[in-house]
Amino acid sequence: MKIDLKGRTAIVTGATRGIGHAIARGLLDAGASVVINARSRDEVHAAVDTLRRGALNVEVRGVAADLGTPDGCAALVKAIPEADILVNNAGIFEQRDFFAIEDEDWQRMFDVNVMSGVRLARHYLRGMLQRNWGRVVFISSESALNIPAEMVHYGFSKAAQLAVSRGLAKLTRGTQVTVNAVLPGPTRTEGVERMLEAMARERGTSVDEQAAAFVREHRPSSIIQRFASPQEIAHMVIYACSPQASATNGAALRVEGGIVDTIG
Template structure:
């Protein structure tokens, strides 16, 4: 399968590291012009430099903007008015007991993980519909389906993304624009990698042992028996953004290593 996105412009939120960075690289490798986004200028600049080294003939734009705020979203839209592909990737999570999560923490997480994608979709999708082609992907999580008891707030935001993506797919049905969710499982992203490194150092074990400990205690249903790489997640996202995936819309696609025990 030859995925060719030449002539397409992709906006990938939260793309200076982790899954977003891998998605940006995958889309660039397929020929798309890619817009890198992050909240700190130095990280945006570093990601741009890396990608321009990897793809000397590629087309990249960097936008420093906090998409958890209306003002930050407006900055992005002013600098990048239109896009053919939108990957709503930006987000975070943190383990914390439910009874210790303050109202402000719920709201802040919802603004970043959910409202960022709502704002971006609301801005970019009308022109996609007008042009008769577009791809919107929400990076959700297996936690949207298998709710972890120590990250209920995070799981709530990821389940919300599934509802938004399905609803938007209904709205733009038959227009040539597709909307889907991709659900990673445990992945060696910047955030999870940082957790595993900290756990390994705290216990005096290797990072690999820390990952296996996490899988056995927190994700015992994993069939992969290892963390996925960010590239493995990005491969599915790039496919969903391709012409070849034109009949795939309104669905949730898991790249979770078999963590969720369901056949549907």
């Protein structure tokens, strides 16, 4: 399948590393002009430089802004008024005992993981509908369906993303605009790697042994029995952003290795 996104402008939030960075790379490879975002100006500049080295005749730009705040979302919108593709990837996660999660922790999880995408979609989706072409993708998680006891507030935020994406898809009825959610399973991003390293130190094991143990202990229903790579998640996202995905709308696209034990 040859995906051609030449002439399209894509925004990928939280894209200096991990899944977001892999998505940005895939969109560039498909010919799209890509705007990446993260909070740190230095990290955004470094990621833009990295992406530019592999991008031939395709524009790469960066906007540093904290999308967990209204001002940060407004700054991104001001810098990039229009886009054909919006990938809401910015997000945070943490493992924490439910009884230790304070109100401000719930609020921050909601602001970053949910409201960032709501605010950006509220702006960019309107233009897509006016131009009668566009793609909005929310990076949710299998944790939206399989709420983890060790990260209840994270699972809550990812379930909220599913509700938002499905509701927004209904606003695109009869148009060439689509809104979908992609649900990764455990993915070996830099943030997850740090978590695994800490757990490995505590248990006196290697990181690879801890990764295998994590899947056995926390995601025993996994069929692939391993962490996915960021590139494996990006493949599904690039498809959802493509012209070929024109009949895929309002969907929850699972890339979680079979963790969710259902055929529905």
